[in-house]
Amino acid sequence: MRNWLLPEYIEDVLPAEAARMEHLRRQLLDLFAVHGYQFVIPPLLEYLESLITGVGHDLDLATFKVVDQLTGRLMGVRADTTPQAARIDAHMLNNQGVSRLCYAGSVLRTTPSGLAQTREPLQLGAELFGHAGVESDIEVQRLMVKALKLAGVTQLHLDFSHVGIFRHLVRQAGVNSELEQALYAALQSKDQAEVRNLTAGLDATTSAALCVLTELNGGADVLERAAQVLPATSAIAAALADLRQVAQQLQDLDVNVCFDLAELRGYHYHSGMVFAAYAQGYAGPLALGGRYDEVGSAFGRARPATGFSLDLRGLVTALPPAEIAQAIFAPYDHDPALTAKVDALRAEGQIVIQELPGHESHRNELQCDRQLVKQGDHWEVQAMPS
Structure with missing residues (x-):
């Protein structure tokens, strides 16, 4: 048995990649931080109901469960930090106005996901609580774009949808949960024939609206077509206006903005606008986000909320090695002048590696391209001999 092997889809991050x-x-x-988002560090482990209540069945399946030896209660290892941020906002901070929180830490999932295809993503995100308007959605979207550009990602493509349109249509028609789930699945695969078949027993207006959702994807002109072909209700009009x-509002960011009204990512979790960021060289979304106004109700204090997260491991997969x-x-050398020079260089942010006795034959492993050489009574940095 090779006891140094790691579980599938769990891996070390080695020095060069870890440093980046x-x-x-x-x-x-x-x-x-400079945008006002305060850093929080939630625990890796919580009671299960705190982690998954109100966030849909998918997160339950993704969560590793363990029994707490102190209480006998079921606990979960976090698979997503967003519900924890919502709990902190609802009960630990208890702000009445807007709260802005951010986080960065590992999450653990039962199956591999994301660009890195790992079960241990390094999740980093920002969440805004306490504001229900589209202005806060736009704030976190602009922050997401800035974050990805800071990471060196160019030619960004942003894809938007609004789960409220689908939810409004099925709720207005009195669709039961089983049919709602079937329609959700059919829309995700853009299967208009299946949508038409599933809506055969609904009124003609609702059936036609759900079918046409599969066609409503493209640039901003799609929104005008949607206004013409979807029912003229206040809920749909408000979603399209947002x-x-x-x-x-995103025109000045030099990104390509598109819309896909059949995209219902996180439907059981999100309550309004949803979005994803893509770029050339990446096989899937770099960052995901959206509005989730109902999650806080699981903690006894519903608050409007919107945010985004990304996997830092996945983000660096398409970057050069x-x-x-x-x-x-x-x-x-015990020379005080050498010690002072080394300390000064390190204070400047330079990496200085001092050799230990007996390891002279391993200098090539130290990754040094310069050396300290004594010149009279002082030490100077010089290029290493080739």
């Missing part, structure tokens, strides 16, 4: 991920993590959290505002930063070599 940590550098990016710090940059993104600094970006969030999407139009997004199209207008990381390299170990080159260092300055310092010999083993």
Whole structure:
């Protein structure tokens, strides 16, 4: 038995990649901070009902469960940090106005997911609580774009939808939960024939509206067509108005904005606008987000909420291979001038590696391209001999 093997889809992050991920993590959290998002560190483990109540069946399936040896209660290892942020907002902070929170930490999932196809994503995100208007949706969307551009991602494509349109149509028609789930699945596969078959017993207006959702994808002109072919109800008009505002407000960010009204990602979790970011070189979404006004009700205090998250592991998969930063070599020497020089260089942010006795034959493993050489009574940095 090879006891050094890791479980499937669980892997180490080695020094070069780990250094890049940590550098990016710090940059993104600094970006969030200057936008007013306060950093929180929720626990990795919580009672199960706190982690999955109000967020749909999918998260339940993704969550590892364990029994608490102290209480006998069922606990879960977090598979998503967003519900924890909602709990913190609802009960730990208890703000009456707007709260802005951000986080960065590992989550654990029962099956691999995301761009990195890992069961341990490094999830980083920002959440805004306490504001129900489209302005807060746009704020987190703009922050998401800034974060991805800071990470070096270019030619961004943003895809938007609004789960409220589908929810309004099925609730108005009195559709039961079983049919609602079947329609949801058919829309995700853009299977108009199946949607038509499933809606055969509904009124003609609802059937036609659900069928046409499969065709409503493309640029901002799709929203005008949707206004013409979907029922002229206040709920649908409000959803389309919010999407139009997004199209207008993101124009200055140099991103491609599209709409797909059949996309219902996170339908059992989100309550309004949903969005995803894509880019060339990546096989799936780089970041996901949306409005989830109902999640806080699971903690006894419903609050409007919107936010986004990304997997830092997945984000770096399409970047060029990381390299170990080159260092300055310092010999083993008790010279106080050498110690002072090494300390000064490190204070500047330079990497200085001092050799230990007996390891002279392994200098090539230290990744040094410069060295400290004594010149008279002081030490100077010089290029390593080739």
